[in-house]
Amino acid sequence: MRIFIVDDHPIFREGLIARFSMDDDFVVVGQAANGKEALEKVPALKPDIVLMDISMPEMNGMDATEIFKDKFPDIKILVLSMHDDKEYVLSVLNLGVNGYVLKDISASEMFYALRVINNGGIYYSRGILELLVQTTLEPEKSTVLTTREQTVLRLLASGLNNKELARELDISVRTVETHRRNIKEKLGIKTSAGLVRYAIDHGLDD
Secondary structure (H helix, E strand, O other), X not given: XXXXXXXXXXXXXXXXXXXXXXXXXXXXXXXXXXXXXXXXXXXXXXXXXXXXXXXXXXXXXXXXXXXXXXXXXXXXXXXXXOOOOHHHHHHHHOOOOOEEEEOOOOHHHHHHHHHHHHOOXXXXXXXXXXXXXXXXXXXXOXXXXXXXXXXXXXXXXXXXXXXXXXXXXXXXXHHHHHHHHHHHHHHOOOOHHHHHHHHHHOOOOO
8 A cells, every 4th residue: 555644744754654664554655744745746656545634834734635636536535633623624524535533543543544545435533533423413504505605606516717607697706705705604615625515415516
């Protein structure tokens, strides 16, 4: 299994590489200190899985993951982060990552997660699972979109940018941006890719 590590702490990367070297199932093909560097290196190294931190300088893991999913859809991504804030986690999961584990897990659990993901599964560490269960049990906020918001979302999913959408609906670009912001707040989605995925999942991409 070919692994690429993205984390801004050299000592953490070195520790992971040393631990991976003890298991014949894994080979670390490369490493990067931020998302930008990872995107530059990965095409030539062709990893099976990218082990992605989130908080990094220059380009964070969330932005890098969105680009990875667009440019390299066959590469799987396991997020390895210290962040367990609900909104933060949900925003990352909306990008379509293959797993999310917290940095307090054991090496054996991380190896298990990588094997699950490599075999086509999804893996969340216990802390993330508990957060997802709690979120499911919480009373839902109103996510009813207005007719105009549904139209904006459908056009976004069809590939129109803000200027094209403004021309299509005969409204200003600023109004389009306001609609996008309101839609994201209602749905709890922070990225454009997340909005498109929501539209497709709910049949709004016709």
